[in-house]
Structures are given as structure tokens and as C-alpha cells.
Amino acid sequence: MKIIKATDYDDLSRKAANIISAQVILHPRSVLGLATGSSPIGIYKQLIDWYNKNDIDFSQVTTVNLDEYVGLSGNDPQSYRYFMDTNFFNHINIDKSKTHVPNGVAPNINEECARYNDLIQQVGGVDLQLLGIGLNGHIGFNEPDKEFEKLTHMVELNPSTIEANKRFFDKIEDVPKSAISMGIKSIMQARHILLIVNTDEKYEILKESLFGPVTPHVPGSILQLHSNLTVIYSCNKTL
Ligand code: F6R
Numbered sequence: 001m002k003i004i005k006a007t008d009y010d011d012l013s014r015k016a017a018n019i020i021s022a023q024v025i026l027h028p029r030s031v032l033g034l035a036t037g038s039s040p041i042g043i044y045k046q047l048i049d050w051y052n053k054n055d056i057d058f059s060q061v062t063t064v065n066l067d068e069y070v071g072l073s074g075n076d077p078q079s080y081r082y083f084m085d086t087n088f089f090n091h092i093n094i095d096k097s098k099t100h101v102p103n104g105v106a107p108n109i110n111e112e113c114a115r116y117n118d119l120i121q122q123v124g125g126v127d128l129q130l131l132g133i134g135l136n137g138h139i140g141f142n143e144p145d146k147e148f149e150k151l152t153h154m155v156e157l158n159p160s161t162i163e164a165n166k167r168f169f170d171k172i173e174d175v176p177k178s179a180i181s182m183g184i185k186s187i188m189q190a191r192h193i194l195l196i197v198n199t200d201e202k203y204e205i206l207k208e209s210l211f212g213p214v215t216p217h218v219p220g221s222i223l224q225l226h227s228n229l230t231v232i233y234s235c236n237k238t239l
Contacts, residue, residue: 001210001224001226001229001230001231002229002230002231003210003231003233003239004230004231004232004233005232005233005234005235005238005239006198006232006233006234007234008234009042009198009234010042011234012042012196012198012232012233012234013042013043013045013046014046015232016040016043016130016194016196016232017043017046017047017050019128019194019230020032020043020047020128020130020194021047021050021055021056023127023128023192024056024057024058024061025056027127028057028059028060028061029060029061029062030061030062030127030128031061031062031063031064031123031124031125031126031127031128032061032062032063032064032126032127032128032129032130033063033064033065033066033126033128033129033130033131033182033187033190034063034064034065034066034084034088034130035065035066035130035131035132035140036065036066036067036080036083036084036087037132038132038198039132039196039197039198040130040132040196041087043130043196044087044088047088047092048088048091048092051091051092051093057093058092058093058094059093059094059095060095061094061098062098062099062100062123063084063089063094063098063099063100064100064116064119064120064123064126064182065080065081065084065099065100065101065102066131066139066140066141066181066182066187067080067102067140067141067179067180067181067182068080068081068101068102068103068104068179068180069104069176069178069179070104070109070154070176070178070179070180071104071105071176071178072104072105072176073104073105074101074103074104078168078169078174079104080101080104081101081104084099084101100116100119100123102116102152102180103180104176104179104180109154109180110154112180113151113152113153113154113180114152116152116180116182117151117152117183117186120152120182120186125189125190125191126186126189126190126191127190127191127192128190128191128192128193128194129187129190129192129193129194130194130196131187131193131194131195131196131223132195132196132197133195133197133202133205133206133209133220134160134161134164134205135160135164135201135202135205136158136160136161136205137205137208137209137217137218137219137220137221138158138161138219138220139184139187139195139219139220139222139223140181140182140183140187141155141157141161141179141180141181142155142181142183142184142187142219143155143156143157143158143161143219144158144216144217144218144219145216145217145219146216146217147216148183148184148185148216148219148222149181149183149184150183150184150185150186151183151185151186152180152181152182152183152186153180153181153183154178154179154180154181155178155179155180155181156177156178157175157176157177157178157179162175162177184219184222188222188223188225188226190226191228192228192230193223193226193228193229193230194230194232195220195223195229195230195231195232196231196232196233197231197232197233197234197235198233198234198235199235200235200236200237202235203233203235203236203237205218205220206220206231206233206235206239207239208221209221209223209224210223210224210231210239211224211239
């Protein structure tokens, strides 16, 4: 495990973007596992900036996103597909057909989960997985539970996750109650995992995840077992 303390959010975003950029420059056909939420926005901005300066070429890159809300189509501004398009994909030279997000309005969600698992295999697995973490330790939408869910699955979101995500919606009732999430096994099979944490309020859960017991009650704790984990954090306290 490599732990890097960033001085602030801009520094964190640049450092993480440097790692993603190096991955793509060294391996232009990389498969990137991507995340949504507040944490990665600065990274995507930085990568777009370097793309505009001709420093990075995404034309051969494939992406697979961690999750999507059930019930939201890709045209819905609250969907994760829309988030990825507007915050990243629309601004770079990626082939959109190689960008993958679970389909939240698939007629059969179980079949969609199976399709997504197959897809991750078909693209050869994830080379570099970008992860944020929830206040309750969730990664992707793998919520605290009695056991780790291995593969892509439908998940009922925890009240605390719904509460945390209501900031993106007009009112809390609009936050979907379920999502499709890549499973823990798929995340752990990524060849490199890059975890980013950028708020002081997440310091305790980050510490618990990295140094506490490995337990499905703190999904992020499984990351301790990954052989190539990089953590970049920007918090007042030092790990
Ligand atoms: C997003 C995802 C989530 C977020 C986590 C942190 O695709 O899978 O696990 O990474 O909820 O979200 P932010 O960055 O908004 O604090």
C-alpha cells in the first residue's frame, strides 16, 4: 500500500491525474475503472486540461464505471452516465462506444448485472480502478453488510448514502433507493487501485478502512488485501 498525503484538493487531483495519465501514456489501450461523485471531479478537469494540451490521447482507452442508479436513464442529469459524459467523456477524444456504465433502466436488472460482469471480463479486466469512499466505508455502492458481494449486483442504498447523495437532487425523495454496483471481487481484481479521499470528515473511515479489521461491515477495509493499492488523501490529520 502506498499512501500519499496531498496538500489540498487541487494537489490531490493533480497527483491522481498524473497516475491515470501515466497509465494511459504507457498503455494506450488501458481499461480504466472510473467513479462518479464529488471526489474525482478535479481529476477529470485536470485530465481534460492535459488532453487539450495534447499531452494525453484517450482514443484507444476503454472505461467501465462502478455504478449507476436504478431507474435513471443516461439522459437523466442525475444519472452517473450523464455525469461521466458531461464531466469527462464529452471533453476528450474517447470512443463513446468504449465507455461503459451499467444501464439503470434495463428491463431486467439481474440480466443487466450479469451482462456487466461479462463485459468486465470481455474487456480484459480493469488496469487502473479509481475509487472514492463513502462516509460509511462503501466502495462503489457496496454498502456495509454481513458479507462481501462479489460480482455486479443490485443494492438497496443505505439511508446514510441517500442522505449523503441528496445534495445532487432537488429533494431527498428524488434520490433513487437502489443502484447497480460493481462487486468487491471485480474491484479487487483491478491490477492497480487508486483510492482518493479529500475531506476531513472521511479521515476516520479512511483510517478504519486501511488499518482496522477487514470486514464487510466496512467494505473499504478489503482494500488492505490488494497488492497494488495507492491512496491519495487530503485531510488535516495525517495517517
Ligand atoms: C461513485 C461511487 C461512490 C463514491 C462515494 C464517495 O461512483 O461509487 O462509492 O465514490 O460515495 O462519493 P463522493 O466523492 O461524492 O464523496
